Amino acid sequence: MIQNNYKVENYKTIGKNFYSKRDIKNALKFYKKAYNLLKENKDTDLLIDMALIYDEIGEKKLAEEKYNEVINIDSKDERAYYGLAIIYDGKKENEKAIVNYKKAIEINPNYNRAYFFLAGIYDDIGEKNKAIENYKKVINLDYKDFWSYTNLSSIYEELAQYNDSLEMVDKALSIYPNHYMALFNKAVVLYKLGRKYEAINLYKLSIEDNKEYPYTYLNLAVIYKNMGEYEKALEIISEGIENNKDSGFLYYNRACYYVNLKKYNNALRDLYDAVNLYPGFIKYIIKDRELDPIKNDKRYKILIKN
Known part of the structure; x- marks a missing residue:
């Protein structure tokens, strides 16, 4: 038994070493060796490490199995509920x-990241007040959490609570002054x-x-378009396309600027x-009145037909 335990710890140490070097394949290989030596498999730390790797390589079902093994061993292990929540998220x-984020928080009321990602879900499903509540809990635990302030500023902006939004974003900028x-x-x-x-200057700094x-x-x-400065708008959005060649909406908007400048080709x-x-x-193109000047063009008709 002593010899067996020694081998388990040795395999775990080797696995952790490979994992620290981002050699996932060998890390998992040695974790499995350790796992197979444990007759009752009650090493929750090992199971968590295995689950994290399975999640990382996209083996979600295997990750879920390992997290559930942890819960069967220790129903108060908040890490397992958090790991499951991340997968479902x-x-x-x-x-x-x-449910799983809340379970992790119930076990550990100071679980910073559980509050953070729970807030993100509430934001996504439109429950803004719950999102605000949970981001504030993150901040209460870590007053320098940049992304909580930043995300709160976005929520307050959506709710047209502009003073609150500015307060939150200024706190974010006090942590990272030039963050885009x-x-x-x-x-x-x-x-x-x-x-x-002022907005123009900040957008320029954001691009930098x-x-x-x-x-x-x-x-x-x-x-710039709203100011009637189509050439300047064209210059900005062309720079955007140069740096983001796969962003289709930039091409769409530039097409509209070209139409206004009568550059139909x-x-x-x-x-x-x-x-x-x-x-x-x-x-959207079919309904877009801004594109009316080119809608009789044969090339336009081919585009919408295809």
Whole structure:
């Protein structure tokens, strides 16, 4: 028995070493060796490690099995409920995820990440007040949680509670002053408050921090479009396309700018690119009055027919 325990611990140590080096295949190989040596398999730490790897490599059923093994051994192990919740969350099985996040929190009321991801589900399903409540619990546990402040700012903006939104985003920016998402969120709020030039500057700073977030280019270009500055809007959205070649909505919007500038060939080319990336755009193109000047073009008719 002593010899067996030694081997188990040895295999676990080797597995952890491989895992720390991101050699997932060998990590799992040695975890399995340890698991197979345990007659009653009551090592919850080993089971959790195996579950985490199975989840990471997409073997969700095996991960669930291991988490449930942990629960059968120790029904008060919050890690297992949290792990199950993460799996269900990823599969958009919201009710199951909520139950398991809540179970993890019931066992450990200080489970920071459980509150965080529970808040995310409530936000996704439209239960904004519950989302706010849970993000605030995260902040009570960690007053420097950047993403909780950032996500709260987005929720308050959706609810048109702009002062609260600005308060939250300013706290986020006090933690990471140049983070693209916080700058983006603040720009959205300021533009809605009529402070468009401040919003423009923040969108530009957001792009400096992350050139691969396409919505910043979209929003900034729309501001210039609304100001009647189509050439400037075109310049911004073209830069966005250069850095985000797979964002179909940027091509679609640029097509609209080209139409306003009477560059119809360019507009049609962009519509084809947009539809190639996302065929669902066809139904919007058909209804889009801004595109009326090109709707008698043979190429347009071929596009919507196909």
